[in-house]
Amino acid sequence: MYDFSIILASVINGTMTGAVYALVALGLTLIYGVLHIINFAHGSMLMVAMYAAFFLFAAGGIDPYVALPLVAALAFAFGYALQRSVISKTSHGRDEIILLVTLGISIVIENAALFFFTSNERLVTLPYDIEGIDLGVTFLVVPQLAAFGASLVITFLLWLFMARTDTGKAIRAVAKERLGARLVGINVDHIFAISFGIGTACVGAAACLLVPTFPVTPQIGYVFVLIAFTVVVLGGMGSFVGALIGGLIIGIAESVGGLFFGETLGKISISLIFILVLLFRPTGLFGQRLR
Amino acid sequence: MLEVRDLEAGYGAVQVLFGVSLDVADNEIVALLGSNGAGKSTLNNNVSGLYAPFAGGIRFDGADITGAPSDRIVAEGIIQVPEGRKIFPNMTVRENLEMGGYRRGRPRRSQNIDRVIRVFPRLEERFSQLAGTLSGGEQQMLAIGRGMMAEPRLLILDEPSLGLSPLLVEEMFGLIRRLHEEGLAILLVEQNVVQSLALADRAYVIENGRITLSGPAAELIENPELKKSYLGL
């Protein structure tokens, strides 16, 4: 069997990645919680944002961590506009149509990416990416630390926003009681678009944290969106805390699984968790039971 | 203040209102009576901008608000406390009240919260409780409190006494009277015909989407038809 320190190292490494999974899942769960739809374009938007971060670095020389606020802001604007101009206009408020529209958007985005960017792998290599801190059991490099730290900070800021600001409260109001929200004068279409924008901004931020570690291809979105779905189901649909805890659990499971079953087979542990959760606790760890 | 003219409204292919006209003057309590499914809530929801009417007009202080979005109607000061309360169950009592002042009355939010808890001291005891866990009566108080937060000029109350104990119903009517004395115009939809007519200045009776009777409340209460159909006399 493995030495305890190797397992501990694996858990720590998994925690670092898990925080970014949580961030991607947070965007997905927010959009689900408010609009009651699964955004199938979530992964493709992550992919586009990763390309944006890559080209800002390759062509503009901008460090992805510096570019993060910009990419997140652009992603917000893109998500807001997409909801207001395409999704709400084509869906007529019917959830099953929204689902298909987001699926269609993802197909368009992915094929456009294949056409313009080809399927070559592109990686951001930071000059300082082998620096880091030595924990004894393992060595954590800057991209890992940045991904972990920034994801936690962003999650915390988002939580503050939802708990303290009028717009955050309006989002929560719309999520649970649309009619009541309209009767206090909340513009529900605007809140839908804001939520979609914030959900997209989460993948925009996550993209900047991922490019130093994961090579970008037009298919990269699938990898993360599958993980994000698992995280959301594990944590409970629409739950904030659930997304965070779920992300960390999945990150650790993947890392420790890789240790025991090897790099490629390690991903089986994710699917395994997914199935176990659906069998024993279909509402997820923090999800509300359906009445 | 509020003028509804020849309103035709409904849901998709289903027409519910057939040429309804109704007025509420400044500082007036108007009761809207009618049996289940007559179209009372439909009328309220068209006035509040939740649905757009098929035809006809709605004016508020002379301005045309027919088919205007609900956020604009709230901004104008028409506030509805809806049937079934529609409070935010996932938010605390305090947050629910704060959201009442989301579009209107924002600068005076904390004074307005003080005012609401003077009227409903029970709400203060429950301030940090999730609204979904309140009792039915408390939820109704919260719904009215949330409405008051928006500093209404016209308050639409859709069956405010529904599901309340007789004692609370008395309290509710007392409160409506007090709000009216403070200068508020009120459109009151109620099943309690006798109490509503005792309180109201004027009343309308709606049947199958048409106004069949209207006039001063004091006269309507003596109306033999109304007595027969609503009071079973």
Ligand SMILES: Nc1ncnc2c1ncn2[C@@H]1O[C@H](COP(=O)(O)OP(=O)(O)OP(=O)(O)O)[C@@H](O)[C@H]1O
């Ligand atoms: N969202 C809706 N979609 C379709 N039909 C509706 C909808 N809401 C109400 N209706 C129908 O419109 C008619 C009038 O309903 P409305 O709610 O206005 O009645 P009401 O007078 O308020 O009745 P009650 O006293 O029971 O509240 C009813 O036949 C009802 O079934």
Ligand SMILES: [Mg+2]
């Ligand atoms: Mg009704």
